[in-house]
Amino acid sequence: MAIAGLVLVLLVAVMVLYSSNRQLRSQGNRLAAGESRQRAVFAALGEGVYGTNADFECTFVNPAALKMLGFTQEEVIGRDPHTLFHYQCADGQPCAREESSVFQTVRDGRTRHEEGWLLRKDGTGFPADMIVTPMVEAGHVTGAVVAFSDISERKAAEAQLRQLSLAVDQSPESIVITDLDGRIKYVNQACVNKSGYSRVELLGANPRVFQSGRTPPETYRKMWDTVTSGQIWRGELINRNKHGHEYTELATLAPVRDHNGRISHFLALKQDISELKHAEAEVHRLANYDRLTELPNRSLLMDRLAQTLASSSRHPQRSALILCNIDRFKILNEARGQASGDLLLKAVARRLDTLVRESDTVARLGADEFAILLQNLDPEQGSASRSAFSVAEKIHLALRHPFTLDQDVVNITASIGITLWPEDAVPRIGSNASARDTPQEILRRADTALHKAKRAGGNQSAFFEAGMGEVAQLRFHLERELREGIPAGQLRLFLQPQVDAEGQIVGFEALVRWQHPGRGLLLPNAFIPVAEESDLIVEIGVWVLTETCELIAREKARGRPLRIAVNISPRHFKEAHFVPWVRDLIAATGIDGHSLTMEVTEGLMIDNFDDVIARMSALQELGIHFSVDDFGTGYSSLSYLKRLPIHELKIDKGFIQDAPTDPEDAALVETILNVAKDLGLTVVAEGVETAEQAAFLNSRARAVHQGHFYGRPEPAEAWLERTATLSSMRVTAD
Structure with missing residues (x-):
């Protein structure tokens, strides 16, 4: 209770007491009426009030005080409240009567306000806020009036507030x-x-x-x-x-x-999140820039190719990709040593970078191969071709000037391959004329032209000719056959094992193959790119996930639990009914969601981040785990990665294959392992094909391994027959 409230209670009590005493002395015949008024006032007060005389005997007590203390009026009147209520000091320790506020008030006539501790009749206690005021008649202290209230709730709130304050601070x-x-x-x-x-x-x-x-x-x-x-x-x-x-x-x-x-x-x-941002920048640098030359690498080039393609679908302009390969670089590298070779590559990178516009990109694809992306050339094909050829000639001319490497003079030439897109007529704004162009297809065309230049003797440029691009027609027929083959039951489910550092199987990845009636068994890279360019990728995703859940259910019925990872395409994941469909599939097959891991790519996180989190969280409630596939090759921000309900990161096989011998890939893998450790995530390394790669990983972290070194993808039933007792199965290298 507030202090002002206790003071008011005390004033009322004193006024009533004085009034009663005057009535008792001057109007004996009105004694009963005075006592009645006193009882009525005291009974109406919600706070405890009692009074003592100069001998410290209780002379009156109101019902609220009796209720709080658990006594009857007969047990209190005439007794010493100190011995009855067992006063204790504010710290909860007992104190003598001479230390009590009532005793001190009667002795010196001063009003006191303090917190104390009162004990009930049943032995329990409570903190009390008390005001003690003296009763003075004719200049002499004749007793004291005590008003008190139970402050247990306030004390509890204060303690809670102190704890909260400490936690916040x-x-x-x-x-x-x-x-x-x-x-x-x-x-x-x-x-x-x-x-x-x-x-x-x-x-x-x-x-x-x-x-x-x-x-x-x-x-x-x-x-x-x-x-x-x-x-x-x-x-x-x-x-x-x-x-x-x-x-x-x-x-x-x-x-x-x-x-x-x-x-x-x-x-x-x-x-x-400064450290996370630094780690993110380091992962981005290692994933997107060549350590030796500091030029963009293949991953960043493919990203910029994709951006250029998106732009070209809206604006009627052509772009070109030039691949430049140093002729006979291997001979020079072996003759003069790797250090000289590295110096030459850095010098070539600097020279190429001076030949292009700020909007263009010079990248190193690996070894002695460079790429130059020329954006927004003339819409007319002939003019765009001439512009690209002009840049190629500048490259030839620039590389003819000798290079000085540690006082050695080196002369080099280069072979150049050129491709332009769109291949056909200039697209109208908003049209889909360049839909067949993809970053991978453009790079393939440029590489084909480069090999044409090399076969011609090198030190020259070659364009990719339209007649060499029959792949477009092949893909058209392939899409039509795939659209017929899925409902015809031509897809096959394959499994590849995932093992721990000791070679113990901990799960599988589900993979799809196409048993083509004319071309035989086709690997995913032969038809998945076609499916991703159409709605067929969703149909394939439905088939694979359904087959996987049914397989898990069959093995569960045999007493053989499985954990299987399944790739989920962004298009399938973002389908409006994806989450309800998965929920119904799990219910229909009766599997435990914990036996299923969904592998998603970093590209899924680019758009509608909050919606992605909501969908992943809903699926996680079913027990499903999430893995970020091809980690290090995409766009994800580490500061947001920690907000995703994911369980593992999957390192792209391109980084694993050269990690034991390539310092750049080794640094990238180590960075990803450290990030995963800090975020408490499992790491799956795919593409482990040699003992050296396995040893490299085992020496740095406890990662899950997947690759031909431990087992090739095989039909699901074949793997399950081989691993009749999965709990004790330890795989060996192929």
Whole structure:
């Protein structure tokens, strides 16, 4: 109860007592009426009140006090309240009567307000807020009146508030509270430590004090528009501390409402993700840039090719890809040593980079092969061809100038292959004339032209001729045959084992093959690209997932539990009814969702991130695990990767194959292993084909291995017959 309330109770009690005493002395015949009024007033009070005389005997007590203490009036009147209620000090320790506030008040006539501890008749106690005032008549203290209230709930709330305050102040995340005008009202210790400012400097300041100037203004506008409208905002902020050091924070801002539901403050929780951003940048660099030349690598080139294709579908312009291969580089490298070869490659990279526009891309694809992406050439095919050929001639001319390598002079020539797209007539804006062009197809055409130049003796350029591109017609027929083959039952389910470091099978990956009636058994790379360009990829996904669940159910019935990973295409995953369909499939087959792992690519995370999380979370509730396939080759942000409900990362086989001998791939694999460890994720390494690759992985982390070294993909039934007792099966290398 508030102090003012106790004071009011005490004043009422004293007034009643004085009034009763005057009535008793002057109007004896009205004794009964006075006592009646006294009892009525005391009975109406919700706080406990009792009084003592100068001998410390209880002279009156109200019903509220008796109820709180558990005594009857007969047990209290005439007794010493100190011995009856067993006063204890505020710290809960017993104190003598001479230390009690009643004793001291009667002795010196001073009113006291304090917290104490009262014991009930049953031996239980409670904290009490007490005001003790002296009763004075004719200048002499004749007793004391005590008003008290049970403050157990307040004490519990205060303890809870203290715990909450400690938790907030000791939170590792920075916490800031501002008023509606943006003035800082509270910061916790983590914010003080991170910002470098003291609490005195921050309180009353504007959060702009944290800004580095590198966060886009649009981010702040969207942030404040969101929170002032009563919604929660999440995003990244690049901030700077008092000493000028920049750091990136993942911030959550939320409005705080008062008891009337009106926004009264804003709350910000900020987590420093600088290390994750650094790791993300390092993964991106290792995945997208060549370590030796610092040029974009194959992965980034393919990404930019995809972007150029998307742009060319909207704008009537042609683009070109040039592949440049140093003639007889292997001979030079063996004769002068790898160090000289590396110096030459770096010098060639610098020279090529000076020959193109800022909008173009020079990339190193590997060994002695470079690529030049020329974007937005003339819409007319002849003019675009001449522009590409002109760049090729500049390359020949630039490379004819000798290179000086550690005082050695080297002369080189190069073979060049060129391809343009779109191949046919200039597309209209919004048309689909270049739909058959893909990054892989464009690179293949340029490589074909390059080999044509090499076969002609090198030191020359060759264009990819339209007659060499019969693949387009082949794909057309292949799509039609695949569309007929799926319902005809021509697909086959294959399995490839996944093993731990000791070679113990821990699961399988489901793979699909096409038993073509004319071409025989086709591998996925022969038909999956065609399926991905049409709706057939969804039909294949439905077939594979259904076959896998039925297989798991059959083996479960035989007492042989399986864990199988299945690739899920982004198009299939984003189907409106994908989650309900999976839920119905699991229910129909009766399998445990924990036996199923869905492999998704990083490209799935690019659009509608919150929707992807919601779908993955719904499937996770069924027990399904998620694996990010081909990790390191896509776009995912590590700061958001930690928000995804995933269980494992799958390293692309392209990084595993050369990891034992290529420092660049080794560094990338080690970075991914460290990121996975920090995020508590399992790592699956695919493409393990040699003992050296397996040893490389085992020496750095406990990863799951998958590859020909442990087992090739085989028909599902063949693998299951071979592994009759999976729990004790230990595979050996092929």
